[in-house]
Amino acid sequence: MYRDDSLEARVAQARTDQRRLINQWRAHGYTCTDTYAERLRCVLASALDLPTYAGLYERQRHLIDGFIAGSAADTREIVGVLPLIAKPESRSISLEALHARRQEFSNYFETSGTTSRPTPAPKTPVDIAINTVNFGEHWREFIDPDSTALILINTPQGPAAFQLERALNYVGVLTFRTWVDTFRNDYGRVLDIADTLRPDIYAGPPSQLLNLYEYAAAQNRPAPTFKISLLLGERATPGLTRRLERLTRGIIVDASYGSSETGTLAVATGTGLRLQTQSFITELRDLKTDETTFVDDVEDASGELIVTQLDFVTRPLIRYATGDIVRVTRRQSGEHVLAPLGRATDTSVFGAVSMNQEQIEDLLWPFGTPARVFNYLFAIRDQDLTLLITAEACTDDELALDLMPLKKQLPGLKVIRCQELPATNGLGSALGWKASRVLDLRSGREQAVPTALTDAIALAEQQIEAVLSGENV
Structure with a gap:
């Protein structure tokens, strides 16, 4: 809604034109x-x-x-x-x-x-209107307008949360948009609001969804379920999708690309x-x-x-x-x-073995077998390779059984079960997979890190070194 009548008319015309274009596109066989x-x-x-x-x-x-x-x-x-x-x-x-x-x-x-x-x-008002129509005319194929959506995206400087809110509103969905990066706005508050709103749609990165369930388990709180989870911001591999389907008890959808x-x-x-x-x-x-x-x-x-x-x-x-x-x-x-x-760069070398995100997560969360790991982080040092994990309540023997396929692929891999991982582990949509899940601690290594996150990475490295030395397991 705009006070300027000419702008309001241009935006309305853009919406109408884009709907017409999409209808024409479909009629012409795409x-x-x-x-x-x-x-x-x-x-x-x-x-x-x-x-x-x-x-x-x-x-x-x-x-x-x-x-x-x-x-x-x-x-x-x-x-x-x-x-x-x-x-x-x-x-x-x-x-x-x-x-x-x-x-x-x-x-x-x-x-x-x-x-x-x-x-x-x-973005211009017309840009936003066109993008909203592109989302909404597709999402209406499978989203119930009577739904309620939790939008949990930790990048307020980007357009994703803003655009998703408008797209969900476009198809008639009630939305709540939040993020977790302040003292008051933690995952506990998200769970509190979920208890009130009872959302049946989640929209946001998969790492944030994992963090939400991990927090609920650590606090012994009931975890929400979602009929549909609209994932974006980072890649959801088949293994990660299987894990999230089990946690949410619903359908996992790549919301957009x-x-x-x-x-x-x-x-x-x-x-x-x-x-x-x-x-x-x-x-x-x-x-x-x-x-x-x-x-x-x-x-x-x-x-x-x-x-x-x-x-x-x-x-x-x-x-x-x-x-x-x-x-x-x-x-x-x-x-x-x-x-x-x-x-093209999403492959890491672990000793003599090269693996990418999909290969690793297929072994962590395989099809048809128990998978109790919540989150993971690889620490590469001069002498060894260590996998740090958080997991559901289970015995060490059960967890060892879950991790056996991955350990076979990475001989000599050490595994440490932690109460929590560094905060950077939940920043896949901001850092990318390698920077958030694979920390290179070798001497003389070169690791490209966005300047704004240098301190966060340095703190993560300190936390990992403490865990590896046995100070904070």
Whole structure:
């Protein structure tokens, strides 16, 4: 709701247009390529007003100018000759748009800074309206409007909690949005409010959901159950999903896939993450050959996702290399379903063995067998590899049996059961999997840590050293 009548009208029109676009997209078998050219012209015209893009496109300027003027050049031809951009260019573009077009934005957000310095991700009212429709028109397929949702996201500087609240309200759901990072706002307070509201939907990162159940068990308090858990912000592997299904006694859903800078690239439906090809031109880059393929040509393929945003004209993002490895599959309906496979760097070396998040969590929380571990953290030292865990009430023998498959894969692994793990363990959505679950304590190691979290990591290392020395088990 806006006091400015013209802005209110523009936002209302954007909502109507986006609903119409989604209906058209579905009717055409999930293709919208006939709308790409006109929308790409607007995005490119906006981009050329920003110094970073003007410099990047100097060699292609004549071709781009002709395309914007209405030449019959093929959209794929135009996109294919444009250079890829990455985090540094994205940061410059966001800053330039923010300063040159400040009056058009209504909300300032930043990326988490997991892999580099935080990047501005401001949104206009129209951006927010379009993204809300993209969420809501998909979520209405499986969400009951009479539901109540707990939104538990510990990154208030990012757009996720804000956007999820609006998307759930859009489909008629009552929401409560909170986070856990102050003395008063702990998991106990979240449980208190859950006792009052009785939410049947959880929305937030899987690590926060694990922390909630871990806290309830440690305090001997009844844990909530959720009919649906909408997970985002960090990867939920099959093993972690199985663990959360057992704890919540409900359905676990990847709510969406995207980032603060890209917006929402794929949204959950009742059957998977539907790639938003009505709002993005998407490509896959082969990690071996470096060649790119338009997703419209893909039946079943994996690679790094490259995106061109067609909806957000004020802060254009064109051929952005996300750094995320995904698998894209076309279904008989024509829709493309996306499965995140992690980042290219999401592998850790433990002695002579290399393992990634999915491999580890498949062994921690296997299919069809007991799994009582709540949380885990690997500590790598010069002499040894130690796994620190928290777990449900069970005997050491039961726990040893649960961990036997993992110990077979990692010979010499030592396991220490703790009352609690360092706070960084619950920051997967802010730090990423490796930084929150694998701490390298070897001498002379180089560990890239976001500047804002340097102190938290240092404290975590001190806590781990205390545990490993037997001071705090």
